[in-house]
Structures are given as C-alpha cells and as structure tokens.
Amino acid sequence: SAVISQKPSRDICQRGTSLTIQCQVDSQVTMMFWYRQQPGQSLTLIATANQGSEATYESGFVIDKFPISRPNLTFSTLTVSNMSPEDSSIYLCSVAQLAVNNEQFFGPGTRLTVL
Amino acid sequence: EDQVTQSPEALRLQEGESSSLNCSYTVSGLRGLFWYRQDPGKGPEFLFTLYSAGEEKEKERLKATLTKKESFLHITAPKPEDSATYLCAVQANTGGFKTIFGAGTRLFVKA
DSSP, rough: OOOOOEOOEEEEEOOOOOOEEEEEEEEEEEEEEEHHHHHHOOEEEEEEEEETTOOOOOOOTTTTTTTTEEEEEEEEEEHHHHHOOOGEEEEEEEEEETTTTTTTEOOOOEEEOOO | EEEEEESEEEEETTOOOOOEEEEEEEOEEEEEEEEEOOTTSOOOHHHHHEOOOOOOEEEEEEEEEOSSSEEEEEOOOOOOOEEEEEEEEEETTTTTTOEEEEEEEEEEEEO
C-alpha cells in the first residue's frame, strides 16, 4: 500500500488564523480524500480532492472554509480558514487506487488545537 | 440514508478471552464493507474489505464476516497489543466513493 505523510503532525493555532495541511503520497493514486475526526468521534468526510479541478465537498463543508488543492497525483493540501475552537480536530488524508480496489489508506493525521 | 452502527462502544477482555464486535449497516446497495484498526494518535490502519454476504476474511487473530445487514469482527484469544479502536465503514454503489464510518468499538485487552 502507499506510504502517506502529513505535515504538520500537530499544531496549536489562534482563533481567526488559517492553517494549511499537506498530504504527500509516495506513489501516484487515483483518489485523495480529506476527513475530520473530532475528539472521541468517528471520521467524517470533508471532501474529495480532484486533480486539476475543484474539490467535491460533502454536505456541511464549504470551499471558503476548507479550500483544497490537488496539483498532481501525489500531493494535496487542505486549508482550515478563519479557525475557531470548534475546528479543533484531527484532520486525515486518505488515498485510494481505484484501478486495484476501493480500499482507502490513511495518513497519520494532523492534530489541530484552536485556542 | 446510509448508516453504520457499531456495538458495543467499548469492550474489555482478559487476554485469551475471545469475543466479537458488531457492525450493523443500512446502505442502498453495498459496494464494500471495510474494517480498520486505529491506535491512539494515529490514522486508521486498513484490515479487511468484504464485498458480499457470506464472505469471510482472516488475519492473525482477527476474522471478519458479512451478512446482508451486519458484519462481525471476531477476535480469537486476544493479546494486549490488540487493544485499539476498531472502525467499520461502508461504501454504497450509488454514493460515488464516499465512505461512511461507524463510531467504532474501543477494545481493551488486559494481560
């Protein structure tokens, strides 16, 4: 399976600021996704990162708050904009290689705390 | 609406005490059901994919089974290192590649 890295691994940010999280994969993948995992809860899909076009957002998530880029088949970024304490979560990148199967593999996550 | 419910929320076992975790799902046409293991502070680790009722898969002390309404993750003679949160997730045929996760079962295995 692909090796996925995320930067930063954790951060503490002030209210009103923005943070960009990077996701790097060691091989080309078909699909890249961004999830949020709030404390003590399961994973919620934020959006599908599409290469060369706008991301596809799930209900409750908007581009102005969570802009996403995917310039190529191995890299994506998620920005959490104008942060509030409610944005404190773990943000996870995942990838899937659809030519093989539908299985998703996850990065180690970015733990974000907003004060 | 597609939904995944896992039970119990938490399970405490003695080392060697076998048990099962349950995942009930409602989905408009199942493309696949997935089991993941998540350790504290880490991303989920893929375990199994099941595609159709009657399918079974095994890995070390873990065995996953699937029916039309639920999946079980059987843990045989668990060890303390099996302690983790186990997540179940489904993909529907009609939902693109959106994966819906359950809340997970936190497993504690005591030596």
